[in-house]
Amino acid sequence: MELKNDLILRAARGEKTERTPVWLMRQAGRILPEYRAVRSSVSGFIELAQTPELAAEVTIQPVDLLGVDAAIIFSDILVVPEAMGLPYEMVEKKGPWFPETVKSAADLKKLSVADVESDLGYVLEAIKITKKELNGRVPLIGFAGAPWTIFCYMIEGHGSKTFSNARKILYTDPQMAQQLLQMITDTTITYLKAQIAAGADMVQVFDSWAGILPDDHYETFALSYIRQICDAITEVPITVFAKGAYGARKAIGQLNCNTVGLDWNMDIQESRQLIGANKTLQGNLDPAVLYADFATVEAKTKTMLDTFGPDRHIANLGHGVYPDIDPEKVKCFIETVKSYSPGLRK
């Protein structure tokens, strides 16, 4: 089906666009009362994510209610460990919890590279329904966690400031780490390809815990696997968002990806220098700016747009939108991008 709005795809490919496209990481769920209404009709996040009709509904809500230029499929990065044999729970107000974790090489025997069609069929079905219901209005983004970030949760079993158990393994049993990272990578490649076959128009890899690794470990235990993913995904544009990976920006610029996500601490001009001219950059407004008054949101958004310039930019926040942000502030951010960015193209 022909897309009526393909701004984000054209920007990702480095083509000129009439204005800068805009969407928000974690736009599906969290901030919208309409999401919470759907969410309260089921037992919890996991049931919602596993019910394709409802997942499609909340995927489309931000397109209708906020006016973003792309939808992102409602799911989670943690569906991958589950499909590999390590199920998760979502504990209210606390986040993900894995009853079992990977402790030693022996535990790897209980895991396998996922059979994506059967183990993650519900996500693929949600993508198909979403594509049909979007009816070409905007592109649909598929996603997965980067192997290192998924590894963090499989070892640690829950969120952490340091993920010290996950980082410990890199020193005590690097071979086991490499084995598990490769299994995650193989699963992720098949999973992203299946999302694309089901209808995803572009894909993003979230390396949310990139910033906790020293540079040499980031190359060995994170980037080398992201590189495999980028080399394998040739069908649609791919975005790599490695939060906090300051020292890796030059290497990330060498990846076979179209777009690189910047967090809000990454200086835009310095990042452009390091990453190079032939990548599209995505980001990077401080998510906390959306707590400010409307005039400040507008001013900060304009400054960001001025600094990125008109070409090769997809406007976004520097990380996911915080749950307690007023949707009206999100709309202000989106509307500012839409009305201000055409003027940059003289």
Ligand SMILES: Cc1c2[nH]c(c1CCC(=O)O)Cc1[nH]c(c(CCC(=O)O)c1C)Cc1[nH]c(c(CCC(=O)O)c1C)Cc1[nH]c(c(C)c1CCC(=O)O)C2
């Ligand atoms: C690290 C990570 C996770 N999940 C994700 C990441 C990478 C991006 C990032 O760094 O924020 C990615 C994710 N999670 C979710 C999406 C869906 C689409 C979207 O909203 O953009 C996406 C893209 C839904 C979700 N994932 C989760 C919820 C809330 C659960 C609920 O509704 O009860 C949603 C809507 C739960 C989740 N899932 C995860 C955590 C730490 C938590 C708890 C805290 C939180 O809410 O963010 C793991």
